[in-house]
Amino acid sequence: MTLFHALVVLHVATGAVGLAAFWGPIVTRKGAARHRQWGRAACYGFLGAGMLAIAMAMLSLFGPEHRHPEVTDRALYDGLFGWMMLYLGTLTIGFVDYGLAVVRHSRERTVLRRPRYQAVIAAVVLSGAWCGWYGWQVGHPLMMLVAFIGIAAMLIQQRYIWRAGDPPRGSPAPKQRSGRAPDYIGEHFRALIGMGISAYTAFLSVGLIRMVPEHVFNPAIWAGPSVIGVGLILYFTIKGKKAAMPPLSGARPHPQ
Numbered sequence: 140m141t142l143f144h145a146l147v148v149l150h151v152a153t154g155a156v157g158l159a160a161f162w163g164p165i166v167t168r169k170g171a172a173r174h175r176q177w178g179r180a181a182c183y184g185f186l187g188a189g190m191l192a193i194a195m196a197m198l199s200l201f202g203p204e205h206r207h208p209e210v211t212d213r214a215l216y217d218g219l220f221g222w223m224m225l226y227l228g229t230l231t232i233g234f235v236d237y238g239l240a241v242v243r244h245s246r247e248r249t250v251l252r253r254p255r256y257q258a259v260i261a262a263v264v265l266s267g268a269w270c271g272w273y274g275w276q277v278g279h280p281l282m283m284l285v286a287f288i289g290i291a292a293m294l295i296q297q298r299y300i301w302r303a304g305d306p307p308r309g310s311p312a313p314k315q316r317s318g319r320a321p322d323y324i325g326e327h328f329r330a331l332i333g334m335g336i337s338a339y340t341a342f343l344s345v346g347l348i349r350m351v352p353e354h355v356f357n358p359a360i361w362a363g364p365s366v367i368g369v370g371l372i373l374y375f376t377i378k379g380k381k382a383a384m385p386p387l388s389g390a391r392p393h394p395q
């Protein structure tokens with residue numbers, strides 16, 4: 140077994156854990172023990188898969204042999220299975236890191252401004268910018284689209300990290316309007332949904348070439364995880380806003 144095939148086996152194993160466990164936190168009660176257990180399993184699975192994806196991407200780009208000879212456009216192959224895989228692996232790691240950090244440091248958001256966290260965000264932005272530029276060079280809009288989505292997500296995270304009004308260290312988190320979840324909960328949720336989008340996109344892009352190679356560059360298939368993930372974000376955002384709305388005048392409050 141070659142090094143590349145060993146990485147593939149490990150990548151499949153860790154990715155399978157993440158792909159299966161990803162739905163656990165979505166369907167379980169938020170904050171419950173099972174929610175946290177499923178969430179940790181998904182995060183650690185995707186974290187391992189992301190690291191292995193970066194290693195495989197580097198071998199695909201700079202390894203001694205050409206893989207997948209059925210793909211005749213080698214520039215496009217380098218883009219999708221090299222630079223884009225490297226970017227998606229980095230993006231997945233970035234989402235996992237941020238999604239866990241906003242909960243861990245919910246009472247001290249300024250910790251996220253330290254080089255430890257900013258370096259991860261910078262790595263995502265730089266790899267995304269290169270992925271988008273390479274996609275423009277080879278004329279593949281999908282690479283540019285996923286790069287734009289990831290970079291935009293990092294900028295939204297920076298808006299939360301660097302906004303003014305952080306409470307003093309050690310003080311209680313600021314109170315929210317009645318019925319409204321703390322801001323870090325929304326950041327946590329969006330980051331881990333983004334983790335799932337990037338991981339499922341990478342899964343389809345790599346696994347698809349073995350199952351149905353004639354559709355490996357089909358943008359409709361690649362866009363599936365983004366459509367579902369954004370749909371979940373919108374659904375839970377609207378649901379949360381409705382739950383936070385005050386009852387109508389004269390109406391009885393809904394029992395908890």
